[in-house]
Amino acid sequence: MQSNQVEQKNVQATAKRGIRVAVQGLFKSYAGREVLKSVDLTLEPGEFVAVVGRSGCGKSTLLRLIAELETADQGSLVFGEGSKRPETRIMFQDSRLLPWKRVLDNVALGLPKKDSALNSLKQVGLEERAGEWPAVLSGGQRQRVALARALVHDPELLLLDEPLGALDALTRIEMQQLIESLWQERGFTALLVTHDVQEAIALADRVVLIEDGRITLDERIALARPRARGNAAFAQLEERILSRVLKQPASVTDPDSSLGDLSLLKSVHQFAWAV
Amino acid sequence: MSAVLSTPATSNTPVRKPASTWRATFLSRVLPWIVPVLLFTVWQVAAHVGWLSSRILPEPFAVAKAAWNLAASGELWKHVNVSLWRATVSFAVGGGLGLLLGLLTGTFKTAETLLDTTLQMIRNIPALALIPLVILWFGIEETSKIFLVAVGVFFPVYLNTFHGIRSVDKGLIEMAKSYGLSGWPLYRDVILPGALPSILVGVRFSLGLVWVLLIVAETIAAQSGIGYMTMNAREFLQTDVVLVGILLYALLGKLADVVSRLLERYWLRWHPGYRH
Numbered sequence: 199m200q201s202n203q204v205e206q207k208n209v210q211a212t213a214k215r216g217i218r219v220a221v222q223g224l225f226k227s228y229a230g231r232e233v234l235k236s237v238d239l240t241l242e243p244g245e246f247v248a249v250v251g252r253s254g255c256g257k258s259t260l261l262r263l264i265a266e267l268e269t270a271d272q273g274s275l276v277f278g279e280g281s282k283r284p285e286t287r288i289m290f291q292d293s294r295l296l297p298w299k300r301v302l303d304n305v306a307l308g309l310p311k312k313d314s315a316l317n318s319l320k321q322v323g324l325e326e327r328a329g330e331w332p333a334v335l336s337g338g339q340r341q342r343v344a345l346a347r348a349l350v351h352d353p354e355l356l357l358l359d360e361p362l363g364a365l366d367a368l369t370r371i372e373m374q375q376l377i378e379s380l381w382q383e384r385g386f387t388a389l390l391v392t393h394d395v396q397e398a399i400a401l402a403d404r405v406v407l408i409e410d411g412r413i414t415l416d417e418r419i420a421l422a423r424p425r426a427r428g429n430a431a432f433a434q435l436e437e438r439i440l441s442r443v444l445k446q447p448a449s450v451t452d453p454d455s456s457l458g459d460l461s462l463l464k465s466v467h468q469f470a471w472a473v
Numbered sequence: 474m475s476a477v478l479s480t481p482a483t484s485n486t487p488v489r490k491p492a493s494t495w496r497a498t499f500l501s502r503v504l505p506w507i508v509p510v511l512l513f514t515v516w517q518v519a520a521h522v523g524w525l526s527s528r529i530l531p532e533p534f535a536v537a538k539a540a541w542n543l544a545a546s547g548e549l550w551k552h553v554n555v556s557l558w559r560a561t562v563s564f565a566v567g568g569g570l571g572l573l574l575g576l577l578t579g580t581f582k583t584a585e586t587l588l589d590t591t592l593q594m595i596r597n598i599p600a601l602a603l604i605p606l607v608i609l610w611f612g613i614e615e616t617s618k619i620f621l622v623a624v625g626v627f628f629p630v631y632l633n634t635f636h637g638i639r640s641v642d643k644g645l646i647e648m649a650k651s652y653g654l655s656g657w658p659l660y661r662d663v664i665l666p667g668a669l670p671s672i673l674v675g676v677r678f679s680l681g682l683v684w685v686l687l688i689v690a691e692t693i694a695a696q697s698g699i700g701y702m703t704m705n706a707r708e709f710l711q712t713d714v715v716l717v718g719i720l721l722y723a724l725l726g727k728l729a730d731v732v733s734r735l736l737e738r739y740w741l742r743w744h745p746g747y748r749h
Binding site: 267286288294299332 | 644645647648649652654663666667669742744745
């Protein structure tokens, strides 16, 4: 019942701000090496999609192409209905705060007026650090400032390039919850690139796997939000996707094994950080 | 009499911080001065007793007296003023040009291709090797001295500015561009502040170099300036005046260093390495 309400709220929120992104037949090669080979992917307005894959599989390249930081060799990229450039913001793995600007000025970067910056900082719970230099903040706080900076522009599309990769496990979970709640509130379309399958399942409506430059798995995550990581269905899903990433024989064909064999589950968790 | 001289140096520190109860602060203030004071004392005693001939090294008191006499007659200020003016103008010209060209070659690839090879060739000529040519070009007037010093200080500023611009974090530029910054705002908010630590290293290096080059320039052909004063004194075997000149250079060099440090502390106050 409760989950239904949450879903309902999601749908309402998503109508607000999110934009549709349609990627078709995207090719990209660097120095003769093909990184992406014909990628098709559609993000519905307000949808949260996570892209997972081994390092070097081309997932970051896909994000950079959608961010238009780079141009594709072939293929099309369509935002919404028209050809208008959407309001896109990126959160990088390193916070990329300007060290010579105070926290508030970092958030206000590119804004005509500073008014909304403090408000945005408040949303990530850092308003009392507004006057400090970024150098004195912790890694997690820096990423929160980076999130505030991205959201202050009220983006239609938020691209997250392994933004939590360098954070410790606890801060990571905190940040995931923050991102999820702000996404639910604002309803932007989100694309998260991560190597952490658990993170992908915790946040995304859909998890997409890129292997060798192609999308080889597109899994809808039907779990109710907020998603508890200890949940059996969660663990089962995680293990299935992870073994798919690792190209191991999926043990989930036998429904009991993923829950029954605890040692296997443990090893899978260890893998989750290694991929 | 010698006691009168040494009092300002030794008693200065405790007098300036009378209420200081912190032993650590006191020690950190006093400790750096122990060696200089000791050296002065040894020097004074050695000269006084006669181990050192005043032709080689006059006693500190004689130096102080010479400085006092020069200051009282107004001669000292005249020379210091002229030297300071020369240093400032040549630093402004050389450093300014270095900054400008460094920004240019650092920012535009075309400018680098066009200018950098030439500048690197000129850089390898010692500024002082140009002396004969400079005298032929500009005579022995002010211009020749300023030119010589300006050429010398140009390169540290130029090289460090170029390097600073080039080594600005590409990730930050990419981020700023994706946040809609371009043109002058991008330059002002990202590129210039990113290059500033490196530029200031160049500035500091140049400020040190100014005095080195000025000494030489002023000893060649001059009618005024600290260098002229010392060379003149040498002719008359006034070792005390020579020493006054040398100490003045040391003092002015230190002053320049302090100024550049203050600039660093202000402009790089965001930098963890410069916070105090």
